[in-house]
Amino acid sequence: MPNTIVALATPTGRSGIGVIRLSGDNAFGISQKLISDNGFAPSPRTTHLKQLSDPKTGDVIDEALITYFKTPHSFTGEDVVEISCHGSPVLLRQVIDNCLSLGARMAEAGEFSLRALANGRMDLAEAEAIRDLIDAQTVASARQAVRQMRGELSHQLQPLKDELLNVIVVLESALEFVEDDLPAMQLENVRKSLTEIAADTAKLADTFKAGHLIREGLRVALIGRPNVGKSSLFNALLGSDRAIVTEIAGTTRDQIHERFTIGDIPISLIDTAGLRETTDTVESIGVARSKATMADADIVVVLLDASEEIESEDHEILDSVQDLNFIIALNKIDKQPSSDVDKLIAGKHAKLGHLRPRITPLSAKTGEGIDDLCNAIIRPFAPQDISSAGFLVSDARHHDLLQRAKSDIEQSVEQLDQKLSEEIVLIGLHNALRYLGQITGETTTEDMLTRIFSTFCIGK
Numbered sequence: 001m002p003n004t005i006v007a008l009a010t011p012t013g014r015s016g017i018g019v020i021r022l023s024g025d026n027a028f029g030i031s032q033k034l035i036s037d038n039g040f041a042p043s044p045r046t047t048h049l050k051q052l053s054d055p056k057t058g059d060v061i062d063e064a065l066i067t068y069f070k071t072p073h074s075f076t077g078e079d080v081v082e083i084s085c086h087g088s089p090v091l092l093r094q095v096i097d098n099c100l101s102l103g104a105r106m107a108e109a110g111e112f113s114l115r116a117l118a119n120g121r122m123d124l125a126e127a128e129a130i131r132d133l134i135d136a137q138t139v140a141s142a143r144q145a146v147r148q149m150r151g152e153l154s155h156q157l158q159p160l161k162d163e164l165l166n167v168i169v170v171l172e173s174a175l176e177f178v179e180d181d182l183p184a185m186q187l188e189n190v191r192k193s194l195t196e197i198a199a200d201t202a203k204l205a206d207t208f209k210a211g212h213l214i215r216e217g218l219r220v221a222l223i224g225r226p227n228v229g230k231s232s233l234f235n236a237l238l239g240s241d242r243a244i245v246t247e248i249a250g251t252t253r254d255q256i257h258e259r260f261t262i263g264d265i266p267i268s269l270i271d272t273a274g275l276r277e278t279t280d281t282v283e284s285i286g287v288a289r290s291k292a293t294m295a296d297a298d299i300v301v302v303l304l305d306a307s308e309e310i311e312s313e314d315h316e317i318l319d320s321v322q323d324l325n326f327i328i329a330l331n332k333i334d335k336q337p338s339s340d341v342d343k344l345i346a347g348k349h350a351k352l353g354h355l356r357p358r359i360t361p362l363s364a365k366t367g368e369g370i371d372d373l374c375n376a377i378i379r380p381f382a383p384q385d386i387s388s389a390g391f392l393v394s395d396a397r398h399h400d401l402l403q404r405a406k407s408d409i410e411q412s413v414e415q416l417d418q419k420l421s422e423e424i425v426l427i428g429l430h431n432a433l434r435y436l437g438q439i440t441g442e443t444t445t446e447d448m449l450t451r452i453f454s455t456f457c458i459g460k
């Protein structure tokens with residue numbers, strides 16, 4: 001199989017520039033043929049404007065900038081050539097086809113990064129961070145990914161791994177050389193070290209709650225009977241007239257998804273069809289979907305109309321969300337003279353007394369109370385400000401491995417306390433060391449790597 005790989009490094013579609021990347025032994029040779037110049041000998045990391053032509057017909061394809069990165073000083077550690085063409089999908093396809101006919105093969109998803117890992121240019125956590133950086137939906141998650149890409153997670157793990165290894169060495173040598181048990185003093189030191197490593201591992205694992213929130217965000221569904229103002233609130237939260245709003249009950253029939261952020265948290269907001277009994281076929285499908293959306297959401301915002309009585313339909317909706325995470329938006333408070341708002345809320349609250357802490361009065365029309373609603377949405381998930389937090393673990397794989405390492409170390413401490421043999425205590429510690437190593441990739445098996453890199457995009 002050819003070892004030189006090629007892929008489009010920029011997104012497919014028309015653009016000003018499209019970059020094609022080649023990596024492998026033959027990358028430079030292929031680039032010479034693409035420009036029909038076997039004498040092309042640029043200094044590495046300099047850029048040259050060249051004519052690309054079809055090696056078979058000699059037809060000029062494009063004028064492009066060629067940059068050569070000589071092994072090992074490249075992203076992958078191999079010879080790499082980057083060709084910046086004009087961003088026409090037709091011509092980019094032509095250049096890639098020529099690379100293929102000159103002996104390259106299409107890169108698999110994440111193959112450039114996989115090679116960088118294999119050649120020691122970065123560790124696994126750093127490679128994953130590049131993927132996360134590309135996928136980041138918010139500035140905050142991009143910032144976290146950059147920290148990981150620059151090795152912050154790996155640096156935090158290193159002392160834990162070193163210390164764990166020290167303990168393992170002590171216990172292993174006790175096993176081999178000491179006839180009797182470890183002296184009490186040494187045993188106490190081992191116990192102390194292990195407790196500290198477990199605590200530090202747990203501390204790192206605990207940052208996942210915030211890290212996951214910053215990366216994946218929340219699914220928020222707006223629910224209510226027709227005409228309570230779900231689509232109006234949807235638009236007010238997004239700051240754009242995305243959904244159709246009319247005074248006709250049953251305006252929204254299908255769901256609409258949009259993204260925005262509250263603080264540093266990406267929110268996937270879903271407007272739904274008003275919930276009511278209906279004989280209209282389209283509307284009833286919409287209602288069924290609304291119910292399914294409710295169940296999938298991280299938090300449901302139930303809208304009530306402040307200018308109307310609470311109806312049986314409202315009560316039914318409130319009953320149906322009892323087992324879900326929900327808050328209540330009391331909309332249209334602008335319809336009341338402002339002096340009456342308190343009375344109104346008190347009146348509504350009397351009926352919904354037990355739900356009082358969940359209610360936010362607001363007006364989708366004037367914007368009053370919208371900030372309060374935003375705070376109420378994120379409060380259960382981010383009780384503190386997460387923007388000032390330090391490095392956060394954001395990958396479920398890393399979190400899982402940290403948890404496993406922690407519980408294995410804790411188990412070993414218990415076994416020490418039970419005076420079980422070093423041999424038994426060591427099993428958990430070796431496992432823990434392996435788990436920590438899997439985060440950065442030293443102890444990751446081939447098929448695990450394949451699985452991880454399949455989540456990367458082609459050309460990365």
Ligand SMILES: Nc1nc2c(ncn2[C@@H]2O[C@H](COP(=O)(O)OP(=O)(O)OP(=O)(O)O)[C@@H](O)[C@H]2O)c(=O)[nH]1
Nearest residue numbers: 226227228229230231232246250251252274364365
């Ligand atoms: N005065 C006032 N009117 C509002 C407010 N919010 C919505 N409305 C009006 O209420 C009517 C219904 O609003 P929509 O946003 O379409 O309501 P909906 O809940 O999406 O309705 P369906 O899609 O039919 O389920 C429209 O005439 C809006 O202009 C508000 O805060 N104040």
Ligand SMILES: [Mg+2]
Nearest residue numbers: 230231251252
């Ligand atoms: Mg609507």
